């Protein structure tokens with residue numbers, strides 16, 4: 001008798017613990033709807049979510065985020081012009097609104113333009129509709145400034161959810177993060193930035209750098225390191241190309257091209 005009562009108590013306790021565990025699990029799942037490691041996103045959404053290109057050719061793409069910024073973007077553009085390098089710039093809509101001339105210059109000098117949202121929010125904290133608004137508001141502005149909507153998207157902080165990548169796939173965008181972080185956003189010295197890039201770059205790499213910063217953010221290390229990074233890459237047999245050349249996709253957004 002006693003043992004069966006204890007068994008019932010034990011069973012209902014187990015049930016309660018299981019229920020608690022499940023509800024905690026569901027809460028966690030609801031809080032993070034579908035955050036997925038980058039490598040997994042790249043595997044599942046091949047050609048839509050990209051970290052790097054084929055390792056078979058010695059091509060590398062330098063990418064500069066958070067532009068335009070009158071403090072640093074012109075300096076980076078001057079270096080690229082002098083070194084005859086074409087790069088890729090991920091522009092922020094709200095900054096483009098303030099300095100459209102700088103975005104025009106980026107385009108005029110042969111660089112590729114990508115969409116880096118309007119206000120630079122963390123997409124993984126936004127519902128899909130709000131994320132779409134960030135992309136569309138920026139591309140509508142860019143249509144006025146440079147005459148086209150970009151195909152490339154880089155989410156701020158590289159943060160993006162699976163349903164947002166799914167939407168990008170359906171809409172024929174290409175979402176590009178990076179496999180080499182210069183960590184220049186940590187306001188490092190030129191020497192450290194140079195080392196971060198040259199020690200980790202490989203054929204097909206996408207290199208994250210910045211040509212724009214937040215208020216008070218100092219990117220003079222980037223400006224200092226950039227000429228040396230370019231020289232090192234060339235001396236080591238790398239060809240510097242735009243992201244669209246590296247990935248073989250068009251710069252302009254076009255809904256009519258087939259899915260990858």
Ligand SMILES: [Zn+2]
Nearest residue numbers: 065066156157
């Ligand atoms: Zn950014």
